[in-house]
Amino acid sequence: MSASIAFIGLGNMGGPMAANLVAAGHHVTGFDLVPAALEAAATHGVAIAATAAEAVATADVVITMLPSGRHVLEAYRGGGPGGGLLAAAGAGTLFIESSTIAVDDARAAHALAAEAGHRNIDAPVSGGVIGAIAGTLTFMVGASPADFESARGILETMGRRVVLCGEPGSGQAAKICNNLILGVSMIAVSEAFVLGEKLGLTHQALFDVASAASGQCWALTTNCPVPGPVPASPANRDYQPGFAGALMAKDLGLAVEALHSTGVEAEVGSLAADIYRKFADEGGAGLDFSAIITVIRARSEGAAA
Template sequence: METLGFVGLGHMGAPMVQSLLRAGYRVRVYDVVPEAVHALAAVGAIPADSPRSVTEAASVVFLMLQTGLQVKSVCEGKDGIFQHILPEALIVDCSSIDVESARSLQHDAEACGLRMLDAPVSGGVMAAEEARLTFMVGGSHADFVVAEPYLQAMGKRIVYTGAGGSGVAAKICNNMILGVSMIAVSEAFHLAERLGLSAEKLFEVASNASGQCWSLTQYCPWPNVLPNVPSSHEYKAGFTANMMLKDLRLSQEAASSAGVVTPLGAHARELYEQFVLQWGGQIDFSGIIQML
């Protein structure tokens, strides 16, 4: 049985590990929160006590962390992955981080004679639990071919985006669209209510007209229009407001670095900053409809 490594067992990482286990892989796991490791050990994962020990016999090591600094620490810090991973193994970073960090880490990996891809995901916790994630993968195409079968165990759509850093670039751009569209959909439902149009009728029209978008048809923020979305379950998070705010901040950092003006993206960031301040960051990002 092939051994894989996985570092980062949060809302997304834990169900991704479970998908790999269901696919028949042996998975060695680590997280700074011991309870997260114990929970996965209870369903068949092999507990590890450090990033270094995750690399033991692993042909591929996956990372699902919060920030570029965390990824850098796990990879290049004391007893980091770069020092101990098997020379022929592949590192696949599924974290949503900034483009500069992703490119720098791949450059450093290459300098060490190692292989690394950036492969952030889209779809949220429910898609992770159901192995329906979309992966956006940047790096060597040859390495992408190696990684693809493992990614298919966790996702339904695997997109090769190009050179190193292009995966996180795609994720940042996609989630800027997501944040802006969720706000637009939320405003439309409030307007419809004031105009005497029911939420159900607005959904029926807009989901079959030019207003159609994922934030409406797959993740409707108005309660009880769709059954299996956070808005119909008191906004229990599938994708937290903190996560949305993080990605919008990344989009604005990238825009500033690239010299691109994105006024809607900037305003969406401001609104989510206000939302997190008022409502807390653990509520689902679609809950912003309650503030608007």
């Protein structure tokens, strides 16, 4: 069944996700602060609203894909042109929050929506821009079972796998745990390739061994940080994201906040967050996160010299 959907945030991830909803027969009205994002969405059949509040006014479902928890909460509460999303939406609207934000912010958004008479789930994604375009994202969902079932069909239009992780906030918890693994593993894979170069291994030889052995992981077999072995990886496109270094730095920062708040001792995760924060600050923000290998290689050459 088709639905009337408002999509707030039509950037690198939100734009393709909205386009897939249109292709599936849903009526999608979108809003973004960036004119180029609006123009791109319009070419895929997304109706463009003048304000975010206007977009949600007649929607059955509201999906947000925004940069941070602060932006989500501000959009929910209002203060900008047209007022807040919660006040503008009709009673009982289902809000799907697909940004990657802190667990506490996700729970705060859920509470605000419930107080305003709406339903809310957190459903962050994994799979990057390639997955958003292909409709193969993984959604990690925090929701009541009933709200999960209400959202499942829409999420399955945009993704290949939809997992109910638990109560509201659990989707964000799963996302930051997953990206903690991803950030650490990409650094390890990159260090291994640079070491292989020093030891005389070709990239293909190391890939052929590790991809079929105990070193196998997503960072190696899908997002390989060197060109050649995985033709679709960003390394073959001068590290155009993909999943940008700035986003990895952000997500690992959220993971570190959660580590501190829960008292978990995680030395490797904290170090990975430091490495990616520096990478983003020193020119890697707009590159794919796998470009961390270029930093490791450059520092290795400097150390050898």
